[in-house]
Amino acid sequence: MLDIETWLGKSNAFLSILGFYIRRRPWRFWIVFPILWWRILLLVRAIKEPDYQKKVWHLILKSPLKEESWKKLHRNSKGILKTFELKNIIGRVPTDLLRIIVPSRLKVYGLAIDLQGEVKGSIQLFEESYAKFSSTTTKIASPHTYRAYLRKLPDKESFTIFSGGKLYSDYRSFLIKSWLVNIRDVVIIGFAALFVTYISELIATNKFSWEMTQDVLADTHLMVLNILPVFIVILIAYTIVDNVGWGILLGSIAPVAIATVNFFMYKYRSYPFSFSDIFLASEAADMGERYSYILPKKYLAIIFLGILLCLLIAYFVKSIDNGKIRRFAACLILLFSGSYALNHVYLNDDFYKGAKAITRGNIWSFPNRYATNGVFFSFLNTTNKGTLTAPKGYNKEEAVKSLSKYSYNNIPKNKKVNIVTIQLEAYNDFSKWSNIKIDPSVYAGLNKIRSKSMSGHLTTTIFGGGTIDTERKMLTGYPSIETINQPMNSFVDYFNEQGYVTRALHPGFGWFYNRQNIDLYLGFDKFRDKENYYDKHVDDSFIVPDDKVFPDLIKQFNQVTKNGKMIFNQTVTYQNHGPYSTEFSGKPLVQWQNSYNKKDYGIINNYLTGIKATNEALVKLVDSFEKSKKPIVLAFWGDHNPWGGDNNSTYKMLGIDLDYGTEKGFHNYFDTPYVIWANSSAKKMLKTDFKGEGPNISPMYVLPTIFEHLGIKGSAYMQATMDMKKDVQVFGYGDAYIRNNKLVHKLPSKIQKKVDEFEKVVYYLKTNHVKDQRVWSK
Structure with a gap:
């Protein structure tokens, strides 16, 4: 006597047959769900074994396979019959089905269910079927069959166990x-x-x-x-x-x-x-x-x-x-x-x-x-880093109380200016490293703008990629950014409350980084990207150059503001994205030195060629805004340092230290330039001058820095962020901070306490979106 599982070489004959059936009736895959449910009922004794077998086989055989198909199932057999030369096979399978899938020379003992799933008599329990055979009959069973049905029988010692191609005299030996x-x-x-x-x-x-x-x-x-x-x-x-x-x-x-x-x-x-x-x-x-x-x-x-x-x-x-x-x-x-x-x-x-x-x-x-x-x-x-988790000791009421220390402030009419921000792809000023001999024309445009602006260094937490980290920290004022999948409080909301038109522009694909949804979650009333705008109205190139993006920005600015409306705009560019070719055939923009190699020299020249074009486009943008009678504040910055060859080979060739465990390497690795410029109309209205050197700041402080120079307090959270900036100017990568122009990895306990309180406020803002930020004010 051999059980069907041993003959098939499967640990569970029913699952083997069910899988065989569904592969040939794939549209009936749904039957696994009621079968699973009935199996649970059987385990908790809500139904009996015979009732379970009736339900299951009726469902399977309601749409039966042809005999030719069922016969293919025996091909899975591992030739066990030749080994044992047994004549009887038993299993929890309908007898009529066993007669098909088992060679005709063998006797089969199964369930009294026909091929239409109808019961032809009483269904015996599996162990009852085995009891028909005398103790002298050779009985071979799989371990699964023995454990599930046979180990409680009086003659359990008479069973031989077959597993892994081997026979065991009894279950204990197995x-x-x-x-x-x-x-x-x-x-x-x-x-x-x-x-x-x-x-x-x-x-x-x-x-x-x-x-x-x-x-x-x-x-x-x-x-x-x-x-x-x-x-x-x-x-x-x-x-x-x-x-x-x-x-x-x-x-x-x-x-x-x-x-x-x-x-x-x-x-x-x-x-x-x-x-x-x-x-x-x-x-x-x-x-x-x-x-x-x-x-x-x-x-x-x-x-x-x-x-x-x-x-x-x-x-x-x-x-x-x-x-x-x-x-x-x-x-x-x-x-x-x-x-x-x-x-x-x-x-x-x-x-x-x-x-x-x-x-x-x-x-x-x-x-x-x-x-x-x-x-x-x-x-x-790192598995709990970059995911939104509540700070230790977080209490929602206390976070709201921290925000309520500040009052909500509207923007006065005499300080209401248009604010245009541009995040430039992989933008950095390589002329700050004096050992690199760069053609002055590359950064002539930047230097021209900086001479009449406030500028400084933006300390990011990324390198060579991860654009959205800088982008979204700037828009939210948060020191860290996690996955955004729903509306979240941001500085954009404040502009909406002040009657501004808020627009996000990106000449790349909107699905990339899910900007098409997340920019709306952050409050922008309109998002325009390559597919819904630039391909049709500007340029359908894979990478739309800045000298076409910026003129269109002027066009959109004029359209929005022609009826006296004010705009807050965030444009994220795509030109200058790496990698850069190692082949260069144009006019070199970096003076060759004996320590250089051809491939990295090609990379830096190709990169600077794009940067030169960006700077020239920025000059034209600034000149156009300068002519406008509408007050405009323009801010632009680099999102991160550019890619520089495999394992930063180009930086090594240029002699740039990127060991950000040191203060010098930290700034080389993470710093990019930022510039805040105002046209004459804005300066006249504000009676202030945007000039000079600005502090090293995190992306989260870009808008608070602009507001400080405008003399605007803004929302409660804007003020909380301004206060945090007084103590910690940069929330850097890992546990790095910049405080009082010095890189530190541990803050004084008093300042750390303020940071902890600020982080709790940030967590509250991330998890409790409000329709109007006035609710936080006392």
Whole structure:
């Protein structure tokens, strides 16, 4: 006597038959839901086994397969009949169906249900069917059948267990063997996790020296912290597929993917992969044709070797039937253990920062710390960064009380000016580095504007990409930006309340970074992008040049303000986006030096060619606004530093220090210029002059800085932000701040208390959108 599961070589015959059926009746996939529901009712004893079988098979056989189709099911058999030469097969399957799927020479014992799903008699329980056979009959069953139905029978010892191609004299022998096999598999997985971690470290920290990578590999404490998540993930995959080779292969996908992404993040952005970067995957996909996302051959060869080893293990190292309940329980235990470790170890910032003294590189450099703490330990530490979580001790009422200290102020008529802001793509002033001999014509336009403006340095928290970080911090006044998926309080709302027309413009695709929705969430009454405006009215080029974007900006400005309306505009440009070609055939804009190389020289010249064109377009824009009788304040800035070759090779060639663990490197890495200019009409109205050097500020302070010079207090939150600016001028990357023109990584306790209070207000603003910001005022 052989059970159908053993004959099919499946741990669950019903699921095998159901899957076979749905593949041929895919439009009836919905039947899995009522079947699952009935199964739950059976487990809680709300219905009996016979009733369950009637319902299930009636539903399946209501639209039956042809006999020719059912006969193909026996092809899944592993030739077990030839091994045992048994003549009887039993199963929880309709007898008529068993007669089709089992060779005709065999006797079958199943359920009294015909091929139309109708019951032809009483349905016996599975164990009752087995009881028909004498104790002298050879009875072979799968572990699943034994556990589910047979272990309570009086003659349970008469059953032989078949699993993994082997026979066991009884279930106890099988159980002992299964534990030994599981221990063997766990040991193999342990070595596999070590191998995957080792390879991942090599790939992820490719930018750094071998000695720096050894800081992780040679430290037992750090290696355990990095191996553990890989080990748990592979174990979870193993419990799901119940095969050690496939478990290692599937479980290694995520770790190797993290290491690979980290490799390219270092290569193109010079900082490591954080959890929040996952939500910016569309940017990487969009740039796929412009950047190379192919690993070096040595790493591809190692990955290929790893895949081959997994397939060999899957083929030669056979697993044993562990049972779905046991595997499910093991999976839950692993998930809970992993969750506990994540919350109590990996997300503990004090533990992360104190895990190991960094022996190579600056202690304040996040890439250095990330590398020397290991890619998986470091990546997991970022999983709660960049996501919206309440600050410690947050209380909504207290946050509102903090805001209510300030009164809401309207903009006086004699100070109401049009405000036009422009965020320039990858815009920076390379002439500030005196060792680079740049043609004066490149920044002549910028210098001309700056001579009659207030200008300074904007300290961003990004490099080479991540445009929206700077963009949205400027619009909201928040020191950090998370995913925005609903209306959120912003400075734009205040302009709407003051009767301004608020317009966001971007000559790129609106779906990119979801600007088409998020700019509206932030309060703009209209958003215009490439597809809904620029292609038809300006230029349908993939990248619309600034010398066409700015004239159109003037046109839109005039249209909006012709009837006396005021405008707040935010334009985000696209020209000068990297990468830049290594080939250059025009007039060089940088004087050649013997230490230079041809490829990076091509990159910097191509970049500066675009910047020169942007500066010339800015001069024309300023000249046009200067002629206007309408009061206009114009502010523009760079969103981040430009891409500069793989692993910042162009910056290295130019001798620019990007070690942002030092104060000099920090400013080189994160600073871009900002300029605030007012036309004569605005200056005359305001009786003030926008000139001189401005402070180093975060993007969140751009509008508060403008308001300060306009002599406008604005909303309660605008005033709270102005007050915060007095104590902390820059909320930098990681735990970096600029206070009193000095880079610090720890604030005085009194100032830290103010920052904590401010962060609670920010969290309240992010999570409690209001229709009118007057509600905060006392």
